Amino acid sequence: xxxxxxxxxxxxxxxxxxxxxxxxxxxxxxxxxxxxxxxxxxxxxxxxxxxxxxxxxxxxxxxxxxxxxxxxxxxxxxxxxxxxxxxxxxxxxxxxxxxxxxxxxxxxxxxxxxxxxxxxxxxxxxxxxxxxxxxxxxxxxxxxxxxxxxxxxxxxxxxxxxxxxxxxxxxxxxxxxxxxxxxxxxxxxxxxxxxxxxxxxxxxxxxxxxxxxxxxxxxxxxxxxxxxxxxxxxxxxxxxxxxxxxxxxxxxxxxxxxxxxxxxxxxxxxxxxxxxxxxxxxxxxxxxxxxxxxxxxxxxxxxxxxxxxxxxxxxxxxxxxxxxxxxxxxxxxxxxxxxxxxxxxxxxxxxxxxxxxxxxxxxx
Amino acid sequence: xxxxxxxxxxxxxxxxxxxxxxxxxxxxxxxxxxxxxxxxxxxxxxxxxxxxxxxxxxxxxxxxxxxxxxxxxxxxxxxxxxxxxxxxxxxxxxxxxxxxxxxxxxxxxxxxxxxxxxxxxxxxxxxxxxxxxxxxxxxxxxxxxxxxxxxxxxxxxxxxxxxxxxxxxxxxxxxxxxxxxxxxxxxxxxxxxxxxxxxxxxxxxxxxxxxxxxxxxxxxxxxxxxxxxxxxxxxxxxxxxxxxxxxxxxxxxxxxxxxxxxxxxxxxxxxxxxxxxxxxxxxxxxxxxxxxxxxxxxxxxxxxxxxxxxxxxxxxxxxxxxxxxxxxxxxxxxxxxxxxxxxxxxxxxxxxxxxxxxxxxxxxxxxxxxxxxxxxxxxxxxxxxxxxxxxxxxxxxxxxxxxxxxxxxxxxxxxxxxxxxxx
Numbered sequence: 056x057x058x059x060x061x062x063x064x065x066x067x068x069x070x071x072x073x074x075x076x077x078x079x080x081x082x083x084x085x086x087x088x089x090x091x092x093x094x095x096x097x098x099x100x101x102x103x104x105x106x107x108x109x110x111x112x113x114x115x116x117x118x119x120x121x122x123x124x125x126x127x128x129x130x131x132x133x134x135x136x137x138x139x140x141x142x143x144x145x146x147x148x149x150x151x152x153x154x155x156x157x158x159x160x161x162x163x164x165x166x167x168x169x170x171x172x173x174x175x176x177x178x179x180x181x182x183x184x185x186x187x188x189x190x191x192x193x194x195x196x197x198x199x200x201x202x203x204x205x206x207x208x209x210x211x212x213x214x215x216x217x218x219x220x221x222x223x224x225x226x227x228x229x230x231x232x233x234x235x236x237x238x239x240x241x242x243x244x245x246x247x248x249x250x251x252x253x254x255x256x257x258x259x260x261x262x263x264x265x266x267x268x269x270x271x272x273x274x275x276x277x278x279x280x281x282x283x284x285x286x287x288x289x290x291x292x293x294x295x296x297x298x299x300x301x302x303x304x305x306x307x308x309x310x311x312x313x314x315x316x317x318x319x320x321x322x323x324x325x326x327x328x329x330x331x332x333x334x335x336x337x338x339x340x341x342x343x344x345x346x347x348x349x350x351x352x353x354x355x356x357x358x359x360x361x362x363x364x365x366x367x368x369x370x371x372x373x374x375x376x377x378x379x380x381x382x383x384x385x386x387x388x389x390x391x392x393x394x395x396x397x398x399x400x401x402x403x404x405x406x407x408x409x410x411x412x413x414x415x416x417x418x419x
Numbered sequence: 420x421x422x423x424x425x426x427x428x429x430x431x432x433x434x435x436x437x438x439x440x441x442x443x444x445x446x447x448x449x450x451x452x453x454x455x456x457x458x459x460x461x462x463x464x465x466x467x468x469x470x471x472x473x474x475x476x477x478x479x480x481x482x483x484x485x486x487x488x489x490x491x492x493x494x495x496x497x498x499x500x501x502x503x504x505x506x507x508x509x510x511x512x513x514x515x516x517x518x519x520x521x522x523x524x525x526x527x528x529x530x531x532x533x534x535x536x537x538x539x540x541x542x543x544x545x546x547x548x549x550x551x552x553x554x555x556x557x558x559x560x561x562x563x564x565x566x567x568x569x570x571x572x573x574x575x576x577x578x579x580x581x582x583x584x585x586x587x588x589x590x591x592x593x594x595x596x597x598x599x600x601x602x603x604x605x606x607x608x609x610x611x612x613x614x615x616x617x618x619x620x621x622x623x624x625x626x627x628x629x630x631x632x633x634x635x636x637x638x639x640x641x642x643x644x645x646x647x648x649x650x651x652x653x654x655x656x657x658x659x660x661x662x663x664x665x666x667x668x669x670x671x672x673x674x675x676x677x678x679x680x681x682x683x684x685x686x687x688x689x690x691x692x693x694x695x696x697x698x699x700x701x702x703x704x705x706x707x708x709x710x711x712x713x714x715x716x717x718x719x720x721x722x723x724x725x726x727x728x729x730x731x732x733x734x735x736x737x738x739x740x741x742x743x744x745x746x747x748x749x750x751x752x753x754x755x756x757x758x759x760x761x762x763x764x765x766x767x768x769x770x771x772x773x774x775x776x777x778x779x780x781x782x783x784x785x786x787x788x789x790x791x792x793x794x795x796x797x798x799x800x801x802x803x804x805x806x807x808x809x810x811x812x813x814x815x816x817x818x819x820x821x822x823x824x825x826x827x828x829x830x831x832x833x834x835x836x837x838x839x840x841x842x
Contacts, residue, residue: 068647072657075639079657079722085682086671097680104685234435241428249432251835256443258831260779262800263823266807266816267449270458290442293435322427351664353782354800358808369666373786376670384674391670395663402662406655409662413723414730 083395090389093118093167093195097385107196118193120167123185124158130183131159133176141171143191148202156189158182167191168199200385201393208363209390212371215281217397219367220346222285227292227345232338234293235300236326240312250301257294261354264290269358283359284367288349295348296341302415303337304330340412343405350398368394454818460811472818474607479585482573486548487596488523488530490562497556497563500526504554509545511538520594521545531594533576547574564596573600608806608818613794617802618822623709624784624798625777628716632773635717636724641754643725644732654729661722665715669786672715676701676787705795708788712796715783720776724769731765732758764837771834778830779823799823 089097092107101112110117134157137143146152146164154162155171172192176182204210237243238250261268272283307330315325331338356367363375372390376383402409454472456465491497503526514520514534521541523530532548535541552567576592576599579585589599608614643654660668675682684698693699701711735758743753781800784790790797790805797805799819807816 064645065647065649068642068645069649069653072639072642072653075635075642075725076653076656078635078718079660082668082671082675082718083659083663085675086668089674100680100685104682230434230438233431237428237431241424241431243425243428246428249436253435253439255831256439258775258827258834259443259447260775260827262779262781262803263820263827264443264446264450266803266813266820267446267453269808270453270813271446271449287442289438293438297435347662351666353664353666353785354804357785358804369664372670373666382673382677384677384680387670388674391667394667398662398664399659402659403655406651410654410658410726413658413661413726 086388086391089384090200090392091196091198092385093169093193093197093199094385095120095167095193096195109195117172118195119172120169120191120193121187122155122163122166122189122191123187124163124182125161126184128158128161128182128184130181131161132179133158133182133188135174135178137171139171139174142169142194143171144168145199145203147206148199150205163188165191167193168197168202169194200389203386204390204393207386207390208366208371208375209368209393211364212366212368213394213397215284215365216350216368219281219284219288220349220397222281223288223292223349224342224345226285226289227296228338228342230289231293231296231300231341232331235297236304236330238297239301239304253294253297257291257298261291261352265354265358268355272359278359279361279365281365284349284352284356287355287359288352291352292345292348296345299341299344299412299415300334300337303334303340307333336408339405340408340415343401343408344412346401347398347409450817450821453814454821456814458813458817460813465814468814471607472814474605474609476603476605476607476610478578478580478604479582480578480602480604481576481585481589481599482602483576483593483597483599484573485566485568485598486532486552486593487559487564487566488532488548488554489525489528489565490559491564492562494556494558494563497565500528500565501554501556504549507549509542509549511542511545513538523549534592534594544574544576578604608815608822613797614802614819616794617797617799617819620709620796621778621798621823624712624716624780625774627709627713628720628777629770629774631713631717632721632724633770635721637728639721639725640728640732641758643729654726658722658726660719661726665719665782666786668719669715669783672711672718672787673702676711678703702788703792705792708792708796712784712787715787716777716780719783720773724773727769727772728762728766731762734765735761767837768834771830771837775827775830778826 088105088107095111095118096102096108099108099112099118102108108118135155136153136157137155143155143165144152145166145168148168152164155165156163169191171189173190174188175190176186176188182188234253238246238253268287269278272278272287275283275286277283277286311329311333312325315329316322320328351369352367353369353373356370357374360366360370363371366375372387372394376387376390453465455467455469457468457471458465489497489500491500507523507525510522510524511519512522512531518534518536519538519541520531521533521535521544523532523545532545533541535544548567551572552569554565554567557564557566577588579588585601593599603610639657643650643657674680678684678698678700681701683701684693687693687698688695699707701707739757739761740753743757748756779800780798781804784796784798784801785804788796790801794802794805799822803816803819806812806819
């Protein structure tokens with residue numbers, strides 16, 4: 056068989072799958088490239104939006120931004136704090152921004168990340184309100200949108216989401232593992248009915264429950280706190296994970312349990328030393344799903360939490376990063392890219408567990 | 420053995436049952452109670468109001484869509500009448516009981532059309548029929564009728580408190596044969612046109628997305644089932660839309676759909692398919708908005724469909740396919756006669772799951788359109804949020820959420836039936 060003959064199958068499979076892959080991944084490519092584009096490039100419609108451009112399509116000059124003296128400043132002699140050719144950083148993405156110039160006792164900050172390319176009003180001359188004192192060549196690609204996130208509660212939301220996810224994973228595993236074992240292995244009256252009832256609760260979605268639930272968390276005095284999320288998220292993680300784990304427990308051969316019991320182990324010892332180690336991959340899968348499902352949750356987070364500081368990441372990004380009708384696409388895409396990272400990392404590390412969980416969760 | 424297992428079994432499931440009882444069963448029952456009460460945000464004491472949140476009719480509007488203004492034995496007489504419409508006039512004439520008749524004068528004929536309480540109303544209504552309605556000749560039974568019709572702006576004949584006075588009034592008011600429709604007005608969600616639209620949208624959204632998910636997911640699964648280098652990585656990449664929180668990835672779609680700077684419109688304009696002034700407004704136009712929602716949901720959901728079907732495909736022994744190939748079955752025959760029947764059970768389960776996800780979806784709609792423009796893309800979940808949380812009508816919001824339940828119940832019963840057969 057020739058080389059072509061051997062690889063033909065591989066090549067055609069790839070060729071046919073490319074459109075599916077492109078459809079699935081394009082929004083991510085788009086978010087990533089947007090998050091690294093300077094605004095000047097982002098809103099330059101004449102440029103090919105699929106890649107970065109360095110120069111303005113009309114003037115063929117590098118993208119630049121004029122430094123304008125605010126109208127409220129008095130006319131005064133200028134003192135430059137940086138030299139021509141120096142790098143500048145946009146002031147709102149820094150905790151303690153460094154001024155680029157002083158006019159009398161007022162300070163001027165950089166409007167954009169880049170390089171001071173031109174000085175219009177030299178050191179010591181008088182700068183008047185709304186004068187252009189210099190030009191900054193815009194840095195592109197740039198990490199300015201990512202740095203800007205530090206000035207928003209983004210990392211606080213990330214903390215809330217991660218903490219909630221972790222707490223939900225612990226709670227879910229503690230409740231779902233014993234329940235799944237009992238339902239899969241132990242004989243008692245109502246076993247089957249309880250199993251089906253738990254499956255049914257998995258099918259009752261948050262969108263049916265969120266209105267009474269909002270009153271319920273209010274009555275428990277946990278509304279607007281992370282506890283409202285930790286208490287409510289297991290309503291979907293416990294049923295799903297119990298169902299998932301039942302499948303794993305059923306796949307453990309009965310004989311190894313019986314042998315342990317015959318060897319004189321108590322049931323609890325047998326569980327701890329024999330069964331749990333065997334179903335550990337299943338427990339890991341359940342934990343991964345509990346984390347991913349709580350990280351993805353939106354309705355409860357939107358309904359129960361009203362203060363900016365306690366929002367979860369998906370709610371924070373969608374509610375707080377948009378001002379009225381104005382979308383700041385750069386920072387918004389940067390927050391989307393960074394916000395996806397925790398689940399992407401978990402997913403990347405546990406690809407096979409995740410996909411087996413998807414199928415068993417739905418099928419078994 | 421059985422005796423010793425039972426106490427342990429109960430002890431182990433107890434936490435799960437207790438938790439789910441408190442945090443699912445209780446809110447669910449609370450939801451039912453709220454939907455029958457006047458629950459509102461900030462109102463501590465709820466009182467029973469029966470079905471008022473679901474349906475409460477306060478008045479009936481009678482709308483007329485068409486009038487048979489004249490009837491003729493011969494077609495040419497009807498056409499002559501129609502031709503004389505331009506020179507027609509309208510008068511209001513006093514009638515018995517202090518009422519007034521609106522009379523149409525066409526081609527020498529006087530046609531009393533309506534009888535209303537005052538002369539202004541009578542002549543205005545008949546003038547509307549004359550100048551704003553579309554007139555045509557149509558055969559009805561043995562006669563040729565001149566029919567005045569309207570599509571979008573029916574004539575309002577009045578508002579009535581109950582059905583009986585309404586029926587009597589129509590009998591007395593309308594003097595020619597006419598098609599009337601009755602519109603209920605009231606405060607229940609069933610009388611809310613936005614709710615009716617939300618129900619329609621929910622079905623449209625669900626069936627639109629499920630169909631497309633199958634059309635994309637099935638070929639994708641068949642391709643992923645082939646043996647080729649890098650299969651595991653490709654499968655991993657295709658699933659990514661399902662993994663990323665939709666509330667986050669939908670922000671990327673918002674930017675793609677942006678009408679000024681969005682990449683779709685950029686591509687349409689730069690490939691000269693659409694002129695810059697005529698690019699689609701993906702979120703501002705109601706049809707495009709629904710299209711956008713379906714697109715995003717399909718994008719997120721097709722990997723799930725594909726992976727579940729892939730699991731079904733992997734379970735088919737290679738020998739069966741191989742034998743069919745040796746027996747001379749071509750690729751289509753192999754798909755429709757062997758593969759499809761064997762993955763059908765798993766396909767049904769994935770479809771049911773997927774239907775439930777789409778039917779109760781909130782996130783996609785809330786982020787992409789927020790139910791807009793002007794409530795045109797509200798679905799049950801978003802409209803429940805809008806009325807229940809944003810506007811504070813908790814009872815109505817709960818009622819809207821619960822409308823999802825019967826349909827969910829049917830799905831779940833289907834699924835249970837299925838599981839009983841399989842397990």
